[in-house]
Amino acid sequence: MTQFTTFIKKEFYHVLRDRKTLLILFGMPVVQILIFGFALTNEVKNSKIVIADEAKDEVSTAIIRKIEASRYFEIEKAVANRQQIETVFKEGKVKVALLFPANFSKDLLHQNKAQVQILADATDPNHATALTNYLSSILQDYQSELNENQAIPYRIVPETRMLYNPQLKGAHNFVPGVMALVLMLVCVMMTAISIVKEKETGTMEVLLVSPFKPVLVILSKAIPYLILSLVNVGSILLLSVFVLDLPINGSLPLLLAESTLFIITCLTLGIFISIKTASQQTAMLISLMGMLLPTMLFSGFMFPIENMPIPLQVISNIIPAKWYYLIVKDIMIKGLGFEAIWKETLILVGITLFLFAISLKSFKIRLA
Amino acid sequence: MENHKNGRGEEVSIRADKLTKQYGDFIAANAISFEVYKGEIFGFLGANGAGKTTAMRMLCGLSTPSSGSATIAGFDVYKETEEIKKNIGYMSQKFSLYEDLTILENIRFYGGIYGLSRGELREKSAALIARLGLQGEANKLVASLPLGWKQKLAFSVAVLHQPRIVFLDEPTGGVDPVTRRQFWDLIYQAADQGVTIFVTTHYMDEAEYCNRISIMVDGSIAALDTPHRLKQQFGVASMDEVFYQLAREAKRADG
Amino acid sequence: MRTVLFLLQKEFRQIFRNKSILAIIMVMPVVQLIIMPLAADYEVKNINLAVVDHDHSSYSRQLISKITASGYFRLADYSATFKEAMKFIESDHADVVLEIPHGFEKKLIREDEQQLFIAVNAINGTKANLGGAYLGQIIRAYNQDIRLELVQPGRINPIPVIEITSSNWFNPLMNYKFFMVPGILAILVTMVGGFLTSLNIVREKEIGTIEQINVTPIRKHHFILGKLIPFWILGNVVFTVGLLVSWLVYGIVPVGNPGVLYSFIAVYLLAIMGFGLLVSTFCETQQQAMFIMFFFMMVFILMGGLFTPIESMPDWARAIAAFNPVSYLINVMRLVILKGSGFREILPHLGIIAGFAVVLNSWAILNYKKTT
Numbered sequence: 001m002t003q004f005t006t007f008i009k010k011e012f013y014h015v016l017r018d019r020k021t022l023l024i025l026f027g028m029p030v031v032q033i034l035i036f037g038f039a040l041t042n043e044v045k046n047s048k049i050v051i052a053d054e055a056k057d058e059v060s061t062a063i064i065r066k067i068e069a070s071r072y073f074e075i076e077k078a079v080a081n082r083q084q085i086e087t088v089f090k091e092g093k094v095k096v097a098l099l100f101p102a103n104f105s106k107d108l109l110h111q112n113k114a115q116v117q118i119l120a121d122a123t124d125p126n127h128a129t130a131l132t133n134y135l136s137s138i139l140q141d142y143q144s145e146l147n148e149n150q151a152i153p154y155r156i157v158p159e160t161r162m163l164y165n166p167q168l169k170g171a172h173n174f175v176p177g178v179m180a181l182v183l184m185l186v187c188v189m190m191t192a193i194s195i196v197k198e199k200e201t202g203t204m205e206v207l208l209v210s211p212f213k214p215v216l217v218i219l220s221k222a223i224p225y226l227i228l229s230l231v232n233v234g235s236i237l238l239l240s241v242f243v244l245d246l247p248i249n250g251s252l253p254l255l256l257a258e259s260t261l262f263i264i265t266c267l268t269l270g271i272f273i274s275i276k277t278a279s280q281q282t283a284m285l286i287s288l289m290g291m292l293l294p295t296m297l298f299s300g301f302m303f304p305i306e307n308m309p310i311p312l313q314v315i316s317n318i319i320p321a322k323w324y325y326l327i328v329k330d331i332m333i334k335g336l337g338f339e340a341i342w343k344e345t346l347i348l349v350g351i352t353l354f355l356f357a358i359s360l361k362s363f364k365i366r367l368a
Numbered sequence: 369m370e371n372h373k374n375g376r377g378e379e380v381s382i383r384a385d386k387l388t389k390q391y392g393d394f395i396a397a398n399a400i401s402f403e404v405y406k407g408e409i410f411g412f413l414g415a416n417g418a419g420k421t422t423a424m425r426m427l428c429g430l431s432t433p434s435s436g437s438a439t440i441a442g443f444d445v446y447k448e449t450e451e452i453k454k455n456i457g458y459m460s461q462k463f464s465l466y467e468d469l470t471i472l473e474n475i476r477f478y479g480g481i482y483g484l485s486r487g488e489l490r491e492k493s494a495a496l497i498a499r500l501g502l503q504g505e506a507n508k509l510v511a512s513l514p515l516g517w518k519q520k521l522a523f524s525v526a527v528l529h530q531p532r533i534v535f536l537d538e539p540t541g542g543v544d545p546v547t548r549r550q551f552w553d554l555i556y557q558a559a560d561q562g563v564t565i566f567v568t569t570h571y572m573d574e575a576e577y578c579n580r581i582s583i584m585v586d587g588s589i590a591a592l593d594t595p596h597r598l599k600q601q602f603g604v605a606s607m608d609e610v611f612y613q614l615a616r617e618a619k620r621a622d623g
Numbered sequence: 624m625r626t627v628l629f630l631l632q633k634e635f636r637q638i639f640r641n642k643s644i645l646a647i648i649m650v651m652p653v654v655q656l657i658i659m660p661l662a663a664d665y666e667v668k669n670i671n672l673a674v675v676d677h678d679h680s681s682y683s684r685q686l687i688s689k690i691t692a693s694g695y696f697r698l699a700d701y702s703a704t705f706k707e708a709m710k711f712i713e714s715d716h717a718d719v720v721l722e723i724p725h726g727f728e729k730k731l732i733r734e735d736e737q738q739l740f741i742a743v744n745a746i747n748g749t750k751a752n753l754g755g756a757y758l759g760q761i762i763r764a765y766n767q768d769i770r771l772e773l774v775q776p777g778r779i780n781p782i783p784v785i786e787i788t789s790s791n792w793f794n795p796l797m798n799y800k801f802f803m804v805p806g807i808l809a810i811l812v813t814m815v816g817g818f819l820t821s822l823n824i825v826r827e828k829e830i831g832t833i834e835q836i837n838v839t840p841i842r843k844h845h846f847i848l849g850k851l852i853p854f855w856i857l858g859n860v861v862f863t864v865g866l867l868v869s870w871l872v873y874g875i876v877p878v879g880n881p882g883v884l885y886s887f888i889a890v891y892l893l894a895i896m897g898f899g900l901l902v903s904t905f906c907e908t909q910q911q912a913m914f915i916m917f918f919f920m921m922v923f924i925l926m927g928g929l930f931t932p933i934e935s936m937p938d939w940a941r942a943i944a945a946f947n948p949v950s951y952l953i954n955v956m957r958l959v960i961l962k963g964s965g966f967r968e969i970l971p972h973l974g975i976i977a978g979f980a981v982v983l984n985s986w987a988i989l990n991y992k993k994t995t
Contacts, residue, residue, distance in 0.1 A: 018908075018910075018911065020905075020906070020911050020914070020915065021910065021911055021914050024914045024915060024917075024918045025914075027918070028918060028921075031918075031922060032921070032925075035922065035925050035926060035940075036925070038936075038937055038939075038940060039925070039926055039936045039937065039940035039943075040925060040926075040930065040931045040936075044935065045935065046934065047934060047935075048934070086792070089792060089793070089962060090958065090962050090963065090964040090965075090968050091958075091964070091968045092954055092957075092958045092962075092964065092968070095932070095934075108785065112784060113784050113786060114784075114785055114786065115785075115786045115787075115788060116785060116786070116787055116788075117787075117788050117789070117790065118787060118788070118789035118790075119789070119790055119792055120789060120790070120791050120792065121792055121793055121962070122791030122792060122793055122794040122795065122797055123793050123794055123801070123802055123957050123961045123962065124802050124932060125665075125666060125791075125794060125797035125798070125799055125802060126665055126666070126667065126749065126753065126799075127931075127932050127935075128791055128794075128797070129753060129756075129797070130752070130753070132789045132791075133756050136787050136789070139785055139787055140785075142785070143784065143785045154731060154732075154735055154736075154766070154769055154770045154773050155735060155736045155737075155766065156731065156736075156737055156738075156739060156762055156765070156766045156769075157736060157737070157738050157739070158738075158739045158740075158741055158758070158759060158762050159738050159739065159740050159741065160741040160742075160743060160755050160758075160759070161740070161741065161742045161743070162743050162745035162751055162755070163712065163742050163743060163744050163745055164744065164745055164746050165745035165746055165748060165751070166745065172745070172746045172747075172748070173746050173747045173748065193910055197910075280909060280910065281909065284909075284910070284913055288913075288917075289651075297658065297659070297662045298662070302663075302930070303662040303663045303664070303665075304664065304665065304747075304750070306669055307664040307665075307666060307668065307669065308661060308662055308664065309661055312658070312661060312662060326715070329746060330713075333746055334713055334746075336713060340713060340714070428838050429838065430834065430837055430838060450840055450842075451840075453838055453839055453840040454840040456838065457838075458834075458835065458838035460831060460834050460835060462830070462831030462834070463831070464830075464831050464832050464834060464835035465832070465835075466633070466637065466832055467830075468636075468637050468640050468641065469633065469636055469637065469640075473633070473636060476629070476632075477629055477630075477632070477633045478835075478839070480625070480626065480628075480629030480632075481626050481629050481630065481836075481839050481841050482839060482840065483625070483626070483840075509640075535838075
């Protein structure tokens with residue numbers, strides 16, 4: 001056992017000596033949480049809008065004042081016609097425009113019907129939809145103010161409740177995702193590279209000829225990363241609770257246990273890559289292209305799996321991060337217990353055992 | 369070959385005067401002073417960590433001295449490093465040819481960046497390959513060569529542009545005795561053509577091949593003379609013993 | 624200048640001998656451009672709906688069929704109780720629950736007003752927001768229909784109505800791929816320019832050849848030029864391959880002038896390679912360079928407006944985005960490829976990127992030391 005701790009200590013020295021890498025390892029989750037938590041949002045606010053007011057009458061002016069007063073829009077400038085709207089769109093700063101036809105008030109008040117046109121730059125379709133929605137609701141508000149005294153019959157009033165995330169914050173979706181991503185990065189990439197590095201420099205052979213069991217050599221390389229990863233899980237959780245106000249609704253011990261399971265899955269994956277590759281560069285490429293990219297793509301936190309073509313949806317099932325992401329989401333946000341996630345847990349355990357078995361097998365072949 | 373020139377107005381290639389390199393509190397090279405003459409093979413000995421490589425890197429313009437002065441081929445190590453670089457060749461401890469280029473491509477590349485003309489390049493690379501007997505391998509990747517050949521090739525590339533001085537940092541590490549012999553033949557050939565050779569080594573048999581040697585202990589030069597006279601001075605029969613007597617006084621840990 | 628030619632010759636030989644770099648250059652754009660846009664489809668559709676219909680009236684059935692016919696919603700299940708429907712939300716089989724209360728039809732006709740209950744799984748904010756909005760629109764439209772059907776003429780006075788028509792320019796079919804592909808192309812060019820440059824130089828440091836170069840009389844800027852030019856060319860090649868792939872696979876042909884695109888790319892590559900160069904001067908090992916580049920690339924890409932609009936970000940994030948070269952490229956790509964913006968419109972961007980190129984490269988050259 002003392003031998004084992006000696007090995008682990010040595011690994012810690014390696015990890016702790018390289019300050020730049022260490023800084024990145026611990027800085028990464030913090031920065032990711034901040035970016036995802038505050039910067040990435042589809043929220044519409046202070047969006048620049050141009051207005052082509054061909055009517056210039058009291059109603060159009062009133063509506064423009066209403067738009068100006070809303071926190072969603074910021075009137076960039078007045079333009080005269082459609083042509084100019086296109087020019088403004090091509091400069092890229094303005095994404096939506098409103099066009100009042102001539103005689104707007106007259107039509108509205110005398111014929112009870114007038115048209116306005118919303119023109120959106122639909123390069124970003126979702127943003128365009130959101131902008132159109134917000135603008136429409138301002139217009140509708142104005143209309144109901146006009147008709148305040150009129151009772152409208154046969155009204156269906158939808159009462160909408162936003163479950164789990166009433167303020168529609170982005171955090172709920174990505175905190176579990178960032179956890180999966182960071183753990184993947186630390187465990188798979190770091191473990192793989194550090195083992196391959198020993199192979200490259202030849203120190204691995206020295207370790208393997210020592211009386212220490214080869215399997216334990218590999219295990220001792222994995223333990224520092226297990227601990228580093230748990231520290232990262234801790235810091236992500238602290239940040240999300242105290243900075244993002246995202247409480248852990250479910251059981252914390254269960255969450256930590258599941259995280260440990262996922263870390264072990266990743267470490268096994270890293271070890272497997274290291275056994276199969278000979279150079280650091282290859283290990284890096286495989287971890288980056290083969291692991292990290294699929295994790296981002298298929299775990300479901302950045303890209304919606306249900307919109308993908310069927311073959312990609314099938315592929316997503318073999319990505320461990322997808323299952324971990326589901327587990328974290330269920331425990332942390334929905335506050336569910338083990339009975340809701342036993343299936344996902346079982347799948348993760350299965351993947352881990354499988355990876356462990358083939359790693360062990362190829363490791364033995366290498367030794368023989 | 370072994371009759372060295374003893375400073376009677378011969379051309380001085382390298383002159384170091386109280387050259388010092390300090391890293392924080394640690395003095396890697398402490399006020400070292402010496403002169404090396406044109407065409408001389410000057411050996412630089414010392415235990416690991418004695419400061420050999422530090423001294424050499426300062427002389428090559430890879431590292432700026434903390435104090436003291438030095439001129440290489442008449443150029444100042446502080447102000448004229450780029451002029452120095454035109455006049456020296458360098459072979460580092462680490463093998464430094466490109467493994468993923470062929471022998472010929474490496475030769476042409478290094479010749480090219482030293483500004484050899486196309487004609488010179490063609491002629492010199494052919495001569496070099498012939499001299500090393502590598503005609504059959506000229507278009508093979510350097511990675512596929514055995515270590516000894518790599519070292520010989522690296523040396524030949526270092527003198528390709530006919531530098532006035534060539535610096536060799538432990539050039540024969542890990543090479544078998546026969547290849548080492550061949551390597552020294554190359555050094556003699558270069559010295560015969562008037563190239564000054566500055567070489568660091570731990571091999572004491574190699575020390576015997578040098579015209580003069582200096583032995584560094586703990587960052588200072590502890591002895592400097594011909595191998596013959598050093599042996600006389602210490603009253604011993606081999607360079608090994610000279611070195612041992614000096615080195616056991618060393619305080620710095622190995623490495 | 625002749626020295627630079629020798630350096631170039633050497634770099635190209637090394638690049639063409641390294642199969643993994645070649646694979647990255649040739650395969651990466653193709654694979655990424657084909658898979659990423661397929662995966663990164665944020666179009667909100669296929670929202671799974673669980674219905675709890677306590678009314679079982681012809682009105683409630685009409686409403687449900689209206690919703691499913693819209694194309695946005697997929698009926699996941701009919702549940703008997705709200706609690707049962709919540710189970711579907713918990714297991715992610717449903718995104719939205721619509722509860723139609725008992726007596727919906729009767730009360731609507733008798734009392735002029737009836738409520739409906741909607742619960743949306745809002746963990747994914749965007750989806751919830753748009754999904755809720757779509758459902759709201761459908762219900763409003765349905766309400767309008769019912770009103771027309773039920774209102775007896777003359778019972779109420781006509782009321783003024785503002786009719787809103789909306790049109791979506793540049794991407795009328797709201798195809799999400801049109802949005803993503805130019806952005807991904809920008810990422811590709813960035814990866815090749817930034818990653819490869821920095822790894823290449825650090826690799827020479829690691830194997831020690833840089834030491835040999837440093838004792839030669841080579842000029843700093845010659846050496847750096849020798850490193851930049853090959854990757855500059857590669858960047859352009861990757862970009863061209865990417866443009867071809869997006870044309871062949873997605874039918875995206877730049878609306879604007881490709882010349883404008885290429886001239887922007889030319890300057891942009893210099894800037895991002897300058898960044899790679901700068902990183903390489905700070906790192907000793909490839910592992911370090913890799914991590915540091917990865918870190919910055921992640922920040923650059925996430926904050927570059929690839930997924931969410933920069934104008935929605937808070938002020939501090941927008942300030943950071945102003946120093947993010949990737950955000951300018953993504954923007955320009957979309958401007959030129961989708962909207963057909965011309966040289967005049969992208970000139971401000973070009974100026975800023977040129978500034979980046981000058982600053983980053985000078986910094987890198989200053990920081991690249993031949994001596995220690």
